[in-house]
Amino acid sequence: MTAFAPIPDFARGPDIPSSGYLVTELGGGAYGITSGVDNTVFLVTRKGVVVVDAPLDLDDRLLQGIEEVTPKPVTHLIYSHAHADHIGAAHLLARDGVQIVAHELTGRFIEEARDSRRPLPTETFSGTRHELTVDGERIVPEYKGDWHQAGNLFIHLPEQRVLAAIDSFSVRNAPFFRLLFAAHVPAYFDAMDQMLEYDFDTVVSGHMDLFGTPEDVQTNREYLHDLRSAAAEALRTVDLREAGAGVPDNNKQAQLKVWMDRVVARAAELMPTGWEKRIGGTDIFLSDNLNAVAWSVFID
Ligand SMILES: [Zn+2]
Structure with a gap:
């Protein structure tokens, strides 16, 4: 088994209690909740609770966390x-009368999935913006591009200065796997700039135990920039024909694989030193991150 460096203290959140979840007050009636693996945000209004997502790993502990804060439905x-x-835990929240809001593209994916854990939205919107007012509280979902999955939303709570940007990055950690499975890598890069155009103090990014700040988004943007520079330089210097020289000429697929592995290895060498002192998990995800970035630099 590959050994990885321990995640440094600055890249970890508080310990999760034995209940299996932790609720953090974000101000103005907004609360973050994490299981340690998945996180999200809910907003307590005058009459009820508005919840963003229902993560599978939180499962019924999402409702327990909400009940810890308020008896409102x-x-x-x-x-x-x-x-x-x-x-994937949305079925636990989808009682009669609960409005489920999503982009219409999200509705289509859920229809295709035929998954009883994911009830269809009751209200969808097309286009880029859909402002909701619930009990006088403004909630602004915006679709700004396919940075993670078509239909993905930034959900802004302007009064609370909270931005939910689920699957945008890992706070104080390297992005998971291939940039959290970004649907379109250039859009993923753009998403960091789009996030920084919002007024917010807290970003809820969907995974692990930390909620972030604008500075954390900037750090991720800087890390992405370094990944892209390293990948671009490696693509300039690692030659496809030379890299694939040891592979039989009638196996072009194997040549491509060997070449890209060399590009990634070279890009890893070209990465500036010291990132492990700023974010956790670089050693875990560097090759996956660079593979996604290098293919994007090559084909996008
Ligand atoms: Zn996702």
Whole structure:
């Protein structure tokens, strides 16, 4: 088994109690909740609770966490996108009268999935913006591009200065795997700039135990920039024909694989030193991150 460096203290959140979840007050009636693996946000309004997503790993502990804060019922559920790890517990919240809001593309993915854990939205919107007002509280979902999955939303709570940008990055850690499975890598890069155009103090990014700040988004943007520079330089210097020289000429697929592995290895060498002092998990995800970035630099 590959040994990885321990995640440094600055890249970890507080310990999760034995209940299996931790609720953090974010101000103005907004609360973050994490299981340690998945996180999300809910907003307590005058009459009820508006919840963003219902992560699979939180499961029924999401309702326990809400009940810890308020006896009010869940009135609205907003899907950030269609992936099961973020909305796979939605069936537990989808009682009669609960409004489920999503982009219409998210609705289509859920229809295709035929997954009883993910109830269809009751209200979808097309286009880029959909402002909701619930009990006088403004909630602004916006679709700005396919940075993670078509239909993915930034969900802004302007009064609370909270931005839910689920699956956008890992706070104080390297992005998971291939940039959290970004649907379109250039859009993923753009998403960091789009996030920084919002007024917010707290970003809820969907995974692990930390909620972030604008500075954390900037750090991720800087890390992505370094990944892209390293990948671009490696693509300039690692030659496809030379890299594939040891592979039989009638096996072009194997040549491509060997070449890209060399590009990634070279890009890893070209990465500036010291990132492990700023974010956790670089050694875990560097090759996956660079593979996604290098292919994007090559083909996008
Ligand atoms: Zn996702």
